[in-house]
Each structure stands twice: as structure tokens, then as C-alpha cells.
Amino acid sequence: MSEVGNSPRWLAVSALSKIKNGAYSNLQLNQLINQHTMDRRDINLLTNIVYGVIQHRLTLEYWLKPFVRHPHQLDPWVNELLLTALYQWQYLDKIPQRAVFNETIEIAKVKGHPGIRRFVTGVLHEMDRQGLPKFDAITDPDERLSVTYSMPIWLIDELRDQLGADKMQRIIASLNQPAKQSLRVNTAVSDVEDVTAALTNEDLTVDFSEISPIGLIVSDGQAVTTDAMKYGMFTVQDESAQLVVPALNPQPGDRVLDACAAPGGKTTQIAAALDADAGGEVVALDIHSNKVKLIGENAARMHVADRVAATELDARKVGTEFGDGHFDRILVDAPCSGLGLIRRKPEIRYEKQLSDSLNLQRIQLAILTAVAPTLKKGGIMTYSTCTILKQENQDVIAQFLADQPEFELIKTPTEMNLKADRDSDTLSIYPDDYLSDGFFIACLRKK
Incomplete structure (x- = not known):
């Protein structure tokens, strides 16, 4: 394959074609990065183009439309190639237009036949001459x-x-702004000062989170490749997600149920607050055996495996394994539409419909209802989602409370007193509030 066949722009076209066919953007990118030898600059450009095109797809398609008479006759990769050219031209101000157009034409030449090269060349020059349509x-x-x-x-x-x-x-x-690289310090083995020092020593730029006392933001360098990551001093977790476990407030000797646990980010955060010698344990459920294995691996890397029981079980069948009042605390980090994560998973916006939220609402209620008897009297159950629609959030809690009079809603606490003046007892974090993921957290007490 020619040199152009290993370039970030070529690989971006290949990734985008597969993502359009249903592949996950993050997995597709990881696979390409692992298969090809690239320096940090090329990895950044590849990532930027792939996420940028997905993020701005409707805008880019609007701009392209007047210049392509028969879009359905285009090979899918040619369409993605033109979108990557448009994205770089309009959004990446450090790359000259000439360089973008030249390499786009070169990719068309190597990947396609002479007719495709002529077509791509014609479209690019026509866009340049006429200008793009205005909003x-x-x-x-x-x-x-x-x-x-x-x-x-x-x-x-x-x-x-x-x-x-x-x-x-x-x-x-x-939601079209880049996602932050946020970390949660593993308090089972380290603290904020030590992790900051370890990362700074590896030439990373580190700032404190404004919403989580154990959160750090890395703005320069890749935290996942550091020794501190290998040693389990921290895990990658969004700042909003870090608020869920403190709201649950597990105590050292508690028996805790994490009803929808994979891949185990919140499980390990719960476990860090527990003491195995005092009987503290978190039972972490998932319905897929490979994901249960992943929870176990995460617990081992974070040095809390002695407090984690990773279990293959559907949360809706908890009553078959555990008796009434078995758990002191329960976390239901429910399966949801994930619309609060659009910044990190930009393709979600095109895949979801309102009907998905309504279907998920039934599953979310079923899980809450199934686990409720296993919570002891006076115990706390925390419900969270990474979505921003009330159908999966406030409506689910209202319906649950209407069906379960022995539960009451209490105010969701946060360690940094976020949104202290809010009217509601639940906590909604929207993506524009702190430029973190969108999240919803509700705390329920069994009377």
C-alpha cells in the first residue's frame, strides 16, 4: 500500500465508512491506532477528523448537497472522503486548504479509479469557486x-x-465542544496530590475538577499510557459520573448492590469506600459474562478485588438470589439512551429516537421495582442515568414513588454543594453546566 494508505486522512475515511455501517467510533479508532504505527500528531489528527465529521455530519451534508447531483450513486467511502475534506477545510484552521484538497484528491486516485479522482477534483474546485450554502x-x-x-x-x-x-x-x-480528559483518583491506594505529582512528572498538564473533589482534568498528553494508570492510581471517568457514588454515601461495613455495574467504574468507586474486614462488599451485576469479567479485571487493577463480587445476573431477577432487606445501599445506574454522552459518543445523536427513551423507561422502572425489596429499611437507593430527558429521569422516579409508598425522595447531596439553590431534590447536570457529561441522580430512602 502506498504511503497515502497509512495517512491519518486515509484511515479516517476507512473508519468513518465502518462507523456509518454501525461500528462504534471509539472501538474503530482504537483498532486503527493499534494496527498502524503513528506518532502523537497523526493520532490526534485521525481522532479529530473522525469525531469532527461525526459531530458535524448534518452540517457537512448540507454544505455538500448542492455539489453532488446523485448522492445515492456515490460509493459510501467517496461521500465520507468529501465530508472529511469539508470538515478540515471549514473547522481545522491550522491546515492550509491546498494541503487538504491535494491529499483528498490523492486518496481518491489511490483508492478509486480515474473517474472517481476526476469527480472528487471537480466537486472540491466547484465548492471553492461557488462558496458553501449559508445557514x-x-x-x-x-x-x-x-x-x-x-x-x-x-x-x-x-x-x-x-x-x-x-x-x-x-x-x-x-455538545460540539471537545470532551475533557477527566480522571477519578483511586482513594483506595492514592490521593489527589500523589496522582497530580505522578502525572506532572510524566509531562502531563493537570488541573483540579470544579465539581468532583477526587477528579482531575488532563489537558496535555494521554493519561491512559502512564505508569500511574498501570498501577491503578486512577481511572478514566467523567466528572459527572464521579458524583453518583458520593450521593449513595456507602459506609465501610455496608453490603452494597451495584445493579447495572459494567464496566465497573462506579463499582470500584463504591469498593474504595468499603472495608472488607468490616464485612463491606459490593455485589456488581451484569447480564453478560464478558462484562462480568471486565468488572473483575477493573477491580483487580484498582486494588479492591477483595470487596467486589462480580456476578452474572439480570438485575430484574435480583429477588431470586438475595432476600428482602439484604443490602444497606443499592445503586441503579440504569441502562439509558446515553444522550448526555453526545460529546464523547457523537454518533448517538443520529441513532436514537424518542421511542427509545420510552422503551428504556419500562426497563428502568422494572429494575428499580425488582431491587427495591432487597434494600433494608432506612437504606438508600440511588438512581442515575447519563441522559438528559425527563422520560428516563424525573418521570421514572415519579412513577416509582407512586407505585412504592414505602420509599421517599431525599435531596441528592454533592461534596462541592453543586446547584445548591435548585428547586428539585434530584440533581440534573446538563452538558453546558460544567462542560461535563449530562447526568441525572436521585436518592431514595426506604422508610
């Missing part, structure tokens, strides 16, 4: 927002109905 040519305001921010219209409508027009626009604008 203000779109008369429908919702469609204009959808194209500008590359968000589906149904999500724009739903967020506006639930949160108002201003908040909706702030959220969708924030």
Missing part, C-alpha cells in the same frame, strides 16, 4: 438549528419543551 437560507427555524448544530430535530423539540429555548440552545451548542 440563513434555511427558512424553517428548527431545521436551521438542526443543520447549524448537527442535531436531530426531535431532540431539539424535546429539549425546548422540557427546558425552554435558551437552555436547549446552550446545550446543543456545548
Whole structure:
């Protein structure tokens, strides 16, 4: 294969074609990075192009449309190639347009036949001559927002109905900003000062989180390749996700159920607060054996395996294995639409529909209802999701409380007193609040 066949731009086209066919962006990227020898700059460019095209797909397709008469006749990879050229030209200001166009034409030449090369060359030159269509040519305001921010219209409508027009626009604008590289310090073996020192010694730039006292933000360098990561001094976890376990507030001798645990990020955070000698244990469930194995591996890397019982079980069948009142605390980090994670998993926006949230609502309620009897009287059950729609959040809690009068909602605590003036007892973190993932946390006490 020619040198162009190993370039970040070529690999980006290959990744995007597979992602369009249903592959996961993060897994696809990891696979390519592992298979090819690239320096940090090339890895960054590849990652930037892949995530950038996915993020801005509706915008890029709007710009491309006037220049491609028969889009359905295009080979999928040619379409992705043109989108990568548009993305670099419009969004990456450090790369000259000439360089972008030249390499795009070179890829078309090597990957396709002479007709494809001529077609790609013609489209690029035509775009350059005519200029790209303007957003203000779109008369429908919702469609204009959808194209500008590359968000589906149904999500724009739903967020506006639930949160108002201003908040909706702030959220969708924030979701196209890059995700932070955030870490959670493993308090079972280390502390914030030691981890900061270890990472700084490896030439990483580290800042404290403004929402989690054990969170760190790395803005330069890759934390996952460090010795501190290998030794289990920290794990990669979004700042919002770090708030869930402190809200549950497990005590050293507690028996805790983590009902939907894989891959085990919150399980290991619970375990760090427990003491095996005092009888503290977290039972971590998942329905897939490979994911149960992953929980066990994470617990071992984070030095808390003595307090973690990773178990293959559907959370809706907890009653078959554990009696009433068995657990002091229960975490239901429920399966959800993941719409709070769009910054990290940009393809989610195109894959989900409102019907998904309504279907998930039934599963979320079923899990809460199934695990509720296994919580002892006076015990705390924390419900969390990484979505921002009330159908999976406030509506689920309201329905659960209506069905289960022995439970009461208590105010979700945070160690840094976040949103102290909020009206609700539940806590909603939106993606624009702290530029972290969107999250919902509710705490329920059994009377």
C-alpha cells in the first residue's frame, strides 16, 4: 500500500465508512491506532477528523448537497472522503486548504479509479469557486438549528419543551465542544496530590475538577499510557459520573448492590469506600459474562478485588438470589439512551429516537421495582442515568414513588454543594453546566 494508505486522512475515511455501517467510533479508532504505527500528531489528527465529521455530519451534508447531483450513486467511502475534506477545510484552521484538497484528491486516485479522482477534483474546485450554502437560507427555524448544530430535530423539540429555548440552545451548542480528559483518583491506594505529582512528572498538564473533589482534568498528553494508570492510581471517568457514588454515601461495613455495574467504574468507586474486614462488599451485576469479567479485571487493577463480587445476573431477577432487606445501599445506574454522552459518543445523536427513551423507561422502572425489596429499611437507593430527558429521569422516579409508598425522595447531596439553590431534590447536570457529561441522580430512602 502506498504511503497515502497509512495517512491519518486515509484511515479516517476507512473508519468513518465502518462507523456509518454501525461500528462504534471509539472501538474503530482504537483498532486503527493499534494496527498502524503513528506518532502523537497523526493520532490526534485521525481522532479529530473522525469525531469532527461525526459531530458535524448534518452540517457537512448540507454544505455538500448542492455539489453532488446523485448522492445515492456515490460509493459510501467517496461521500465520507468529501465530508472529511469539508470538515478540515471549514473547522481545522491550522491546515492550509491546498494541503487538504491535494491529499483528498490523492486518496481518491489511490483508492478509486480515474473517474472517481476526476469527480472528487471537480466537486472540491466547484465548492471553492461557488462558496458553501449559508445557514440563513434555511427558512424553517428548527431545521436551521438542526443543520447549524448537527442535531436531530426531535431532540431539539424535546429539549425546548422540557427546558425552554435558551437552555436547549446552550446545550446543543456545548455538545460540539471537545470532551475533557477527566480522571477519578483511586482513594483506595492514592490521593489527589500523589496522582497530580505522578502525572506532572510524566509531562502531563493537570488541573483540579470544579465539581468532583477526587477528579482531575488532563489537558496535555494521554493519561491512559502512564505508569500511574498501570498501577491503578486512577481511572478514566467523567466528572459527572464521579458524583453518583458520593450521593449513595456507602459506609465501610455496608453490603452494597451495584445493579447495572459494567464496566465497573462506579463499582470500584463504591469498593474504595468499603472495608472488607468490616464485612463491606459490593455485589456488581451484569447480564453478560464478558462484562462480568471486565468488572473483575477493573477491580483487580484498582486494588479492591477483595470487596467486589462480580456476578452474572439480570438485575430484574435480583429477588431470586438475595432476600428482602439484604443490602444497606443499592445503586441503579440504569441502562439509558446515553444522550448526555453526545460529546464523547457523537454518533448517538443520529441513532436514537424518542421511542427509545420510552422503551428504556419500562426497563428502568422494572429494575428499580425488582431491587427495591432487597434494600433494608432506612437504606438508600440511588438512581442515575447519563441522559438528559425527563422520560428516563424525573418521570421514572415519579412513577416509582407512586407505585412504592414505602420509599421517599431525599435531596441528592454533592461534596462541592453543586446547584445548591435548585428547586428539585434530584440533581440534573446538563452538558453546558460544567462542560461535563449530562447526568441525572436521585436518592431514595426506604422508610
